[in-house]
Amino acid sequence: MAVSSARIAGRRVGNAVFVGACVLVTVLALAALAAILWSLASQGVGGLNLAVFTKSTPAPGSPGGLANAIVGSIMLGLLAMAIAVVIGILAGTWLAEYAGDSRYGSAVRFLNDVLLSAPSILVGLFVYEILVAPFGGFSGLAGGVALALLAAPVITRTTEDVLKLQATALREAGVALGTPVWRVIGKILWRSGASGIITGALLAFARISGETAPLLFTALNNQFFSLDMTKPMANLPVVIFQFALSAYDDWRRLAWAGALIIAVSVLGVTIIARILSQEQKRS
């Protein structure tokens, strides 16, 4: 009796230690999140003013803003999404509707999953080799393609998952009316899965909007305001990288302001995506 109650006490203590450790690390993780958000807010808000959105990146010591980088980032993001949405939705549709259990289908599915988490810097090197080196210069176009390669696997994956969730009866109903399969997909399946596909696209957009590494070798940077996609193009991540590592206080302030802008937009997009996917679950 004494032995068993000692054992029970031992198990209780062990459990208490374990539970305590779980609570402790959760608090630690949340503290890390709070610390990062706090630094961003306290350092970033101080650097925010109207000039950040209206003036181009300055030389050290003179006033300026991030307007060229913000516009550049938006253009790169839109170009990337335009490419990635088309490729991602079509590829996801092929995987869900046409590939079945074929070997080629499984191979694409598997390698798409690998591509999904492949280091972005290698995608940057690849695009440098095919679009920058042969054409003799960095360009916004190359930057957009690099980002598209990072976004497309995300959209492919969510599209496939969403389409597979649609009821077979929907497909059969469409086909029974004599509708060609591609119209069944376009008019019925894509529409009923729209919110899921949009969620995937938003998450992909959130992923690429903070990407820095692949842009270093593709879009590079541009000190001036430019809308020409065939030339090097300013963008927020690379400007932040350059300014943060500089020795000038006003550049560092701009870097924090830029980091805050990116983080807020990424978090905003992520939250919208979550709300959308929750609504989808409810309906």
Added chain:
Amino acid sequence: MSIASSPTVGPSPRRSAPRGASFEPVFKALCFAAATALLASLGGVLVSLVIGGWPALARFGVGFLTTSTWDPVKEVYGAAGPIVGTLITSALALAISLPVAGGVAFFLVELCPSVLRRTIGTAVELLAGIPSIVYGMWGLFVFAPFFSRHVELPLMAAAPPGSLMETLVQGIPNGSGLLSASIILAIMILPFMAATLRELLMTVPPQVRESAYGLGATMREVVMTVTLPYVRRGAIGAVMLGLGRALGETMAVTFIIGNSHDFPKGVFDSGSTIASTIANEFTEATSPMHTASLIALGLVLFLITFTVLALARLMLRNQARL
């Protein structure tokens, strides 16, 4: 498809083909082409890295992997420093992150009051969405000074001269270095691993968990002997996905690792990883051989991460797709 194109039966034997039926093969080909484009881009990454890095591999051979002289002036490139740096920081990051991610997942699944569960779960997932450059800036400007003042200096002062500990903690106590980079990496991969582990633990059927509790098991026993073993394949896959991220992470590490190509002497010493070396030097490469060596480094990183990610996906395959 076969239904739509089969000969019509019934009252109108001469019914024409449905509108747009001729577009069907075109649509199917387009979808197939998009899927193939994805496959081709992964293949393209590999081929372009092999072609671009070939001059360096041909000239330095195995020495490229085993020597640590990286000298753009004398045109001698050995990548052992960055390769070892990559492996050490990733392994340390995983060692720090794994217990924490496990703890967070267990807390959310077993302990958390349901009011807090969604809020905390969402907060942890939002942490995953913060761009890596923000982690880098935070690491350099906030974490490094703190780490230098409260960890590095006291430890270096406390290390007895001539001991193993003194060797381990040597370096410049400016807050950047291998261990700082590993900690930032650990914070970065934590939310992803915690969220994945939590999803996996949620897939354990409630009867299994409830039976264990019903037999009088404590929470620790339920988690360690019942639910975690139930999802072990998936859990290993999730950990390896986290490792894959740590291996390829660029910006956060570039800010804080100190960027030195020598072999790191201790955990506070500055070092470099493959990704940080490429990010720092690629646009400023001085000669074709320098560029080729950097691309060859990229090839090494590709082979390491591809192996890890492929294994991870194979492990996760039988679990719910994550």
